[in-house]
Amino acid sequence: MRLSDRKKKIRIGTIVNYCLLALLAFVCLYPFLNVLAYSVSGYNAVLSGRVTFYPIDFTLDAYKEILKRATIWQAMKTTIEITLLGTALSLVLTTVAAYGLSIEDLPGRRIMSGLILFTMYFGGGMIPTFLVVKGVGLYDKLGALFIPQAVSVFNFIVMRTFFKELPDSLEDAARIDGASYMQVLLKIVLPLSVPILATIGLFYAVGYWNSYFEALIYIQDVNKYTLQLRLRSLLFGAELSYNADDIGANTVMTQSLKMATVAVSTIPILVVYPWLQKYFVKGVMIGSVKG
Amino acid sequence: MEGKRKKEEPRRPRTSVKKTVVKVWNYKWVYLMLLPVLAYYAVFRYAPMYGITIAFKDYNIFKGVFESPWVGFDVFKKIFANKNFWSAIRNTFLLNLVTLAVSFPLTIIVSLMLNEIAGVAFKKVTQSILYLPHFISWVVVAGIATNLFALQDGTINMLLKGLGLQEVPFLSNEGWWIFTYVVCNVWKEIGWGTIIYLAALTGVDESLYEAAYLDGASRFQRLIYITLPSIKSVIVTMLILNISKMMSIGLDAPLLLGNTRVMGVSEVISTYTYRIGIQKTQYSESTAIGLFQSVVNIVILLAADKFAKLIGEDGII
Structure with missing residues (x-):
């Protein structure tokens, strides 16, 4: 094969590759565009099924309509509350666990780490956990949505790996100067760990924002519904309703209204996504190397 | 901890105990810090x-977990008898x-494919788009899927109807429902799944490519004879890891994509434990199913780990 032939072949392969990936990216993006298009298109355009991925007869009526609904505001508020409280609690617990158990000669370190890691492979399951949550008085309380799942073993491993990799010399120097472990954590370790704290914090926040199953089983009071639960009721109405409580939310909605609600509940994720993306690759890599 | 120490210093057991106590005392604030975490694990994971x-x-x-009467394996017999x-x-x-x-x-x-892309900007944008669905909640994904795949007014069926074609029951026919389920899963996680391979691909020795290029290997040949063998161990590990989660x-x-018409394929272990446990409050049956699942999981995991080590890869535990 002559060199020029080969070059030509390479170029075609490259172009095909670029095109296929661009197509794949479009397929990945299409559902989002579809949602947005539906949410801002006119009633008739939606009804006749002409909407695909760009708006027809642009209108913001659907958004105006959902912002008038008190139930959406209430669900938004609840979700923001549990996301903030949950992320704070999760970060504190994960950080102290990871820091404490990253100290190499802490007596009992192996046993305690082992007890935490074991829960990755074995657990009580749905009903025993449900009974414990009920038993400690969290049933139908917002606390049930973040306290029982406050620490993720995966995030613990990521953070502990990070702490272990910090240079010991800094901590040792502070210890020799008489600083306590608490002071070392607050004044030396944490300032060096801002990127990992941001990553893990975002992981937790997205998890809480998207969590739906906990709310489904622990929350009875319609006034404590989270955004995802409310969204499910609005989207699927009675057809998918397994709880008798959903009947109140079974309103007839047009597709535009549904899709506008989907958009509103997804926008916060899209807002934090650029920050999330900056760090998560590293987080995934550390997490996949087991502790 | 103590036993280990005694083995190391068999002649001075007393000092070693004392040493351990002193050491534990020195770390008292660390233990105090760990206390809330341990309490969390005791209550919400071990209880x-x-x-x-x-x-x-x-x-x-009314009797609760402690006072309810023991029945041996009766609950298991009951669930195993249920089709x-x-x-x-x-x-x-x-x-x-x-x-x-x-x-x-x-x-x-x-x-x-992503690894072959030389243009940094194109690669970055594509990756950003591909990773995004991973962060979207399943409620939203199910909502979008319904909007796209619904029989009556779904975007795709409207399109098919417009072209004069037969509508497809994506959500209400069991076979098509599996298709829809797989499409949604692939859409959500494919980008996320590439992260681990892309990381492995950056570790492939550049000099191998150069040598192959000089020897006249085509791009496709380089892919088959250099790239794939270089990431073989990651591929095998990921495959075993996935199989262990079967x-x-x-x-x-x-739960969210399923509906009464496709229950014959959409009812899986997790939704089944939910339905009989939370909805029908058959706590013993639901717990027994959960336990059965956990035990099978651990057996598969251990077997997969053994297998991985047997073929010379790293274990997965």
Whole structure:
């Protein structure tokens, strides 16, 4: 094969590759565009099924309509509350666990780490956990949505790996100067760990924002519904309703209204996504190397 | 801890005990710091493990976990005799297997394609778009899927109708529902899955490519003879890891995408435990199913780990 032939072949392969990936990216993006298009298109355009991925007869009526609904505001508020409280609690617990158990000669370190890691492979399951949550008085309380799942073993491993990799010399120097472990954590370790704290914090926040199953089983009071639960009721109405409580939310909605609600509940994720993306690759890599 | 120490210094057991005590005392603030975490694990992770005992009891809501009478394996006999249970197990394997069969090779192919891209900006934008669905909640995914795949007014069926074609029951026919389930899963996780392969691909020795290029190997040949063998161990590990999860399935996707018409394939172990446990309050039965699943999971995991080590790869535990 002559060199020029080969070059030509390479170029075609490259172009095909670029095109296929661009197509794949479009397929990945299409559902989002579809949602947005539906949410801002006119009633008739939606009804006749002409909407695909760009708006027809642009209108913001659907958004105006959902912002008038008190139930959406209430669900938004609840979700923001549990996301903030949950992320704070999760970060504190994960950080102290990871820091404490990253100290190499802490007596009992192996046993305690082992007890935490074991829960990755074995657990009580749905009903025993449900009974414990009920038993400690969290049933139908917002606390049930973040306290029982406050620490993720995966995030613990990521953070502990990070702490272990910090240079010991800094901590040792502070210890020799008489600083306590608490002071070392607050004044030396944490300032060096801002990127990992941001990553893990975002992981937790997205998890809480998207969590739906906990709310489904622990929350009875319609006034404590989270955004995802409310969204499910609005989207699927009675057809998918397994709880008798959903009947109140079974309103007839047009597709535009549904899709506008989907958009509103997804926008916060899209807002934090650029920050999330900056760090998560590293987080995934550390997490996949087991502790 | 103590036993280990004694072995190291057999002649001075006393000093070693004293030493340990002093050491523990020195770390008192660290232990105090760890206390809330340990309390969290005791209450929300280990106390439920005790609750598993109700799988061997006839749970009575008034008597509670401790006082309910023991019944041995009666609960298990009951669930094993129920054909819905076996159907849930079959569906769990079926959905996991089909999803794996589609997404596993596809993820590797997309990783290889992304790896070939030289343009930094194009690569970055594509990756950003591909990773995004991973962060979207299943409620939203199910909502979008319904909007796209619904029989009456879904975007795709409207399009098919417009072209004069037959509508497709994506959500209400069992076969098509599996297709929709797999599409949603692949859409959500394919980009995320490439991260691990792309990281492995950056570790491939550049000099191998240069040598192959000088020897006149085509791009495709380089892919087959250099790139793939270089990431073989990651591929094998990921495959084993995925196979070890065959028996566990998330609850969100089948619960939210499923409906009464496709229950024959959408009812998996997690949705089944939810339905009989939370909705029908058959706590003992639901717990027994959960325990059965956990035990099978651990057996598969250990077997997969053994197998991985047997073929010379790193273990997965």
